[in-house]
Amino acid sequence: MEIRVHDLRSWTHDRHHVVDDMPYGGGAGMVLKPEPAFESVEALCRGPESRVIVLSPQGIPFTQEIAGELAREAHLILLCGRYEGFDDRIPRGLGALELSIGDYVLTGGELAALVVLDAVVRLVPGVLGDAASAQTDSFVTGLLEYPQYTRPPTYRGMAVPPVLLSGDHQAIARWRRKEAIRRTLERRPDLLARAVLSELDRELLAEVEEEDASPSEASMKNEKLTTDN
Ligand code: ADE
Numbered sequence: 273m274e275i276r277v278h279d280l281r282s283w284t285h286d287r288h289h290v291v292d293d294m295p296y297g298g299g300a301g302m303v304l305k306p307e308p309a310f311e312s313v314e315a316l317c318r319g320p321e322s323r324v325i326v327l328s329p330q331g332i333p334f335t336q337e338i339a340g341e342l343a344r345e346a347h348l349i350l351l352c353g354r355y356e357g358f359d360d361r362i363p364r365g366l367g368a369l370e371l372s373i374g375d376y377v378l379t380g381g382e383l384a385a386l387v388v389l390d391a392v393v394r395l396v397p398g399v400l401g402d403a404a405s406a407q408t409d410s411f412v413t414g415l416l417e418y419p420q421y422t423r424p425p426t427y428r429g430m431a432v433p434p435v436l437l438s439g440d441h442q443a444i445a446r447w448r449r450k451e452a453i454r455r456t457l458e459r460r461p462d463l464l465a466r467a468v469l470s471e472l473d474r475e476l477l478a479e480v481e482e483e484d485a486s487p488s489e490a491s492m493k494n495e496k497l498t499t500d501n
Contacts, residue, residue, distance in 0.1 A: 300356070
């Protein structure tokens with residue numbers, strides 16, 4: 273693939289290459305003007321094969337599913353904002369997909385564009401060393417990933433779960449699925465609510481909920497850290 277970076281200021285016509293202006297109606301900050309945005313996208317556009325994306329906190333949430341869709345496109349144009357935002361005619365008039373990478377405000381869309389770029393590019397065939405790994409990623413399967421361990425078997429008093437050393441592949445697969453469900457329940461109940469669960473998954477979820485009803489001392493301590501304040 274080929275990635276190019278363009279300066280919005282190259283599509284201005286004044287001596288100072290101004291790309292922003294004061295907001296109509298008043299208020300703090302500056303707004304990106306429509307002319308350089310439209311002219312830049314029109315100059316870079318290759319026709320219907322080009323998909324225009326605007327990065328902004330007002331966009332729809334960027335997800336793995338959207339990354340998958342974008343990975344199949346031939347040409348993406350990512351437009352980054354600075355200042356207080358875009359004149360609203362920019363995303364509207366360009367027919368752009370407006371994306372946010374999360375509920376926080378960056379000083380500009382550049383890092384957001386890099387995040388989108390990275391998530392999309394690794395889904396393009398041939399980019400990942402092990403093609404299978406993209407298939408088992410969190411969010412593709414709908415659950416967070418199970419905990420992973422490598423050597424040594426005990427480190428600073430923390431032991432690798434014995435089942436992983438057992439060589440019993442069926443028991444390992446069951447343990448991994450159960451721990452994926454546990455993590456998702458604890459950290460991302462919103463994902464678990466949307467996940468498609470098999471009969472075995474429901475059985476594992478019931479086990480996890482049963483275990484959580486009588487939590488260990490260690491998990492109570494962790495709970496405290498996240499609820500104090
Ligand atoms: N620009 C500023 N904040 C952003 C965010 N959270 N996502 C996308 N673009 C942004």
